Structures are given as structure tokens and as C-alpha cells.
Amino acid sequence: MTQTITLDDGAARVVVRADLGAGLARYELRDGTPLFRPAPENATDPFVLANILLLPWSNRIGAGGFAFEGEHYALARNVAGEASPLHGSGFQQAWQVTHASATRAELELECDVPAPFRYTARASYQLADGALTVTLAVANAAARALPYGLGVHPWLPRTRHTTLLLPASAAWLEDDAHLPTARVPIAARPDWDFSAQRPLPAGWINNAFVGWPGHASIVWPERDLALDIAAGPNLSTCIVFSPGQDSDFVCVEPVTHLPNAHNLPGGPEANGLTVLLTDEELAVACRFSPRRL
Secondary structure, three states: OOOOEEEOOOOEEEEEEEOOOOOEEEEEEEEOEEEOOOOOOOOOOOHOOOEEEEEEEOOOOOEEEEEEOOOOOOOOOOOOOOOOOEEEEEHHOOOEEEOOOOOEEEEEEOOOOOOOOEOOOOOOEEOOOOEEEEEEEEEOOOOOOOOEEEEEEEEEEEEOEEEEEEOEEHHHHEEEOOOEEEEEEEEHHHHHHHEEEEEOOOOOEEEEOOOOOOEEEEEEEOOOOOEOOOOOOOOOOOEEOOOOOOOOEEEEEEOOOOOOOOOOOOHHHOOOOOEEOOOOEEEEEEEEEEEEE
């Protein structure tokens, strides 16, 4: 059954879908101007939402699973058409609402899929002066230490003149399975140098940017509007995804770790994951602030 919560602070409005992974159906200015891509009414697919929450990992895990502390854990595909497990399991569950007011919603989840993960999670959305703050926390409820990661996955409107500001020192190339292959300095990819506001690439982009300061901005000149993103320090990677200039969206995703961090050289922690003992918690926060140009 559809379960929605509407937040409204007089400057912006947010619609939360508790039943659909605690994702967002809308984040818009009070006059209806979308800040995130709006979802269709009564959506049933998380991937048409305005935002989803990523836990207990973000992006893809390759090789059919991962090895950790002498154990191998097989993971099944969880999204039709995807070759690798994608974005964890929190976005596929119904969450419980623990608090709802005019400007704040808090939700909780207990989840035991996929094995070996077993976790509890908390999420909140808060509006203040039109700015949206998203907080997300996960606690390991398994009887063993495991690597955990978190992320926020908004779909932002892409218009003909959309530009991006995202300072970063390096980015990761991807293979045909959308798994990272090599880290390259931004200087080697000038088309990905968003240290100053610049248009998005005309073609496909689906890459992890690292060495970023935790802030980015999307600007829509023809809408006289920008959206500033401020991510907490442990959101050390930012994924930028858009199929191309004919797409109506671009995703700018602050996350804690690289895609396939479970399997990359150096191990999970070297690639941004956090190893949690039983009952230990990982938490992140990210703020989205609209402004007129």
C-alpha cells in the first residue's frame, strides 16, 4: 500500500515514499518547480523516484559477491537487467515512519537481506528555508564484522543548458559491466574537469569522482535556478551519471565508497567502505540548497 509523507516549509515541498525504500517522490519549490526529477503518481519502481537511499552498499558489487576475513559471500542480482547486485537492499524495502511533522520525517528499517548483511537503519529528511537535509545511518546487526557503505542517489533534471560544478582530483574509468578499472587524474580527462561550472558531456557518463571537497552545484540558467550540494566528509566519492545530452536527468550521488569497493585492490576500507562490528554504526548527511541566480 502506498504510504506517503509530505513536508512543506513554505519555500519547498518534499514527498517521501515510506513504502518504497523511504525514497522521495518529489522535491520541488513551493511553486512546483522541480529540484529533483518528479516521480509518476503511485510509482512502484524505485528507479523512477526522485531519490533513493543506498545501503548497505552503493553502486555495484562485481564477481558475484565478495570475500572478507576468510569467507566468501555470494550475492544474487537484485535488479532486472543488471548483471551485478546494485545499490544494496534498503531501497527495495518498506520502512516504518517513526516521526512526521510539517518539515521533518524520520524512518527506520530492520533488514536481513541479502545475506550475510543484517542491519538496522535510520533515515531523516528535513526542510528549512527550502533546503533539504538527508541523513542516513546503518548499524550492523549481524554476528560478524562486515563492510558497510551508504549513499544518496538523487535524479536531477537535465536541461539543454545544465551545467555542473564538481571539483575533484581524479576519476575512475569503467568497463562494460560498469565496474571501475583505473583511476585517472582529472587533467587526463579535461571533458570531466568540473572545477569551474561547465556543461555536462554530450555522451554517456557514469564515473566515480574522488578527491572532491564535498560540495557541488547544478545550475539551470534558463530556469534562473541552481542547486548546491554539501556532503559530509565521509561521503568521499561522488558518482556522476547521465546517459547523454538527450536524457532528461543527471545523477550526482554523494557516496562513501567506490563501486565494487568490496573487490578492489587494497581491500574494502582502502576503497571507502567501513568495517562495522556488531552494533557499530555508520552515519552520513547531505544537504541540498536551492538558490536563484
